Amino acid sequence: MKYKNLDEANKAVTDKIVSAQPYLMDVVPAKEVIDELNGKVLLHAGPPMKWEHMTNPMKGSCYGAAIFEGWAKNEEEADKLLSSGEVEFIPCHHVDAVGPMGGITSGNMPVLVVENKDGGNRAYCTLNEGIGKVLRFGAYNDEVVNRLHWMKDVLGPALSKAVKQIDGGMNLSVIVSKAITMGDEFHQRNIAASALFMKDVMPYILKVGLNEKDLEDVTKFLADTDQFFLNIMMAYSKSVMDSARQIEEGTIVTALTRNGHEFGIRVSGLGDRWFTAPVNTPKGLFFSGYSQDDANADIGDSAITETFGVGGMAMVAAPGVTKFIGLDGFEEAQKISDEESEICVGHNPNMSIPNWDFKGICLGIDIRKVVETGITPYINTGIAHKEAGIGQIGAGVVHPPMECFKKALEALVEKYSK
Numbered sequence: 001m002k003y004k005n006l007d008e009a010n011k012a013v014t015d016k017i018v019s020a021q022p023y024l025m026d027v028v029p030a031k032e033v034i035d036e037l038n039g040k041v042l043l044h045a046g047p048p049m050k051w052e053h054m055t056n057p058m059k060g061s062c063y064g065a066a067i068f069e070g071w072a073k074n075e076e077e078a079d080k081l082l083s084s085g086e087v088e089f090i091p092c093h094h095v096d097a098v099g100p101m102g103g104i105t106s107g108n109m110p111v112l113v114v115e116n117k118d119g120g121n122r123a124y125c126t127l128n129e130g131i132g133k134v135l136r137f138g139a140y141n142d143e144v145v146n147r148l149h150w151m152k153d154v155l156g157p158a159l160s161k162a163v164k165q166i167d168g169g170m171n172l173s174v175i176v177s178k179a180i181t182m183g184d185e186f187h188q189r190n191i192a193a194s195a196l197f198m199k200d201v202m203p204y205i206l207k208v209g210l211n212e213k214d215l216e217d218v219t220k221f222l223a224d225t226d227q228f229f230l231n232i233m234m235a236y237s238k239s240v241m242d243s244a245r246q247i248e249e250g251t252i253v254t255a256l257t258r259n260g261h262e263f264g265i266r267v268s269g270l271g272d273r274w275f276t277a278p279v280n281t282p283k284g285l286f287f288s289g290y291s292q293d294d295a296n297a298d299i300g301d302s303a304i305t306e307t308f309g310v311g312g313m314a315m316v317a318a319p320g321v322t323k324f325i326g327l328d329g330f331e332e333a334q335k336i337s338d339e340e341s342e343i344c345v346g347h348n349p350n351m352s353i354p355n356w357d358f359k360g361i362c363l364g365i366d367i368r369k370v371v372e373t374g375i376t377p378y379i380n381t382g383i384a385h386k387e388a389g390i391g392q393i394g395a396g397v398v399h400p401p402m403e404c405f406k407k408a409l410e411a412l413v414e415k416y417s418k
Helices: 006-018 056-068 075-083 142-164 172-180 191-205 212-224 228-247 304-308 311-317 330-341 367-373 402-416
Strands: 022-029 041-044 088-091 110-116 121-126 253-259 262-267 275-278 283-286 344-353 359-365 379-384 392-398
Touching (some): 006 344, 022 142, 041 056, 056 075, 142 212, 172 228, 172 344, 191 228, 228 253, 253 304, 367 402
Parallel strands (some): 041 088
Antiparallel strands (some): 253 262, 262 275, 344 359, 379 392
């Protein structure tokens, strides 16, 4: 190791997180920036997995993607194709991407292009589809597929033309720093950041030459989609944590993710290796007509936000969302963030939380502290129905299995004892 000890290595990792400069540069079809998607390939959330291990919501998302790409006309044809082995599945994380919930990304879906100008690396994420029947939660009816085509043909190109007018790209840290003082924690609540994004991008959208109908539709979609910034924050966090991975030493978690079958973590000193264990099922509040018995197991790459230090780790910043995910209120939110601080090496001074006495968000989850304290990262998450085609049924919280961290720590002991 080129550092004196693990603490010095961790300091180098967290310095990369603090110095990150993510900018939104463009919105393009995924296959333009991810070569692997030029063929019958789908990206999925979480660590590597096979078709037969996917839970129903992820399979539903695959059906929708196959129909959207024109590979199949309906669920039956899609199931036959996807079961045949003709379609290759690759984790989003393996190609610089992240995907919410099922994480299913195909070549013609538009993706956000976020560049970390400090690390010189880029990260990608699909656009948020809004609420209701959406692909990421496993829905795949005509409404879902038609919306995907509209995002490909209208929304994506409009955002691309708008962002390209901004010299050097859109500085996302400015939006994040403002929004966290306005009550966002960037996983379950992105309403302030989404509004700030719309405020900044609309003057440019007005100049891209949309006809009256398309301009009205784009404006209404952005105004109605309170979680639009979540996907931007995911690409933001991915670009930051991949830059930190360049250090290749230390004990800092660089990815938290789940595929509905396994939870997986990556650690700075262990490169690309995944350490996995069976996922837990989120607990929370459910929409009318649904209950805990309907909940799918934990799923999605969105925990990259907690890896960065927001989401559930920054619960104290978002008192407005506590009841939505089943917490008692502000005091419990503060208790959670205080507890999460115990497994981190410090606080990020770039993003201070006013109602936490302006303390910065949690910085650098240390697997040594996780195993020593028994405290695991606190993840805010949406909850999908366990059957395909139904979509989101609630929101809540979930923890990674401790086994992931124990396996990683054992691997680090083996690495550094040689």
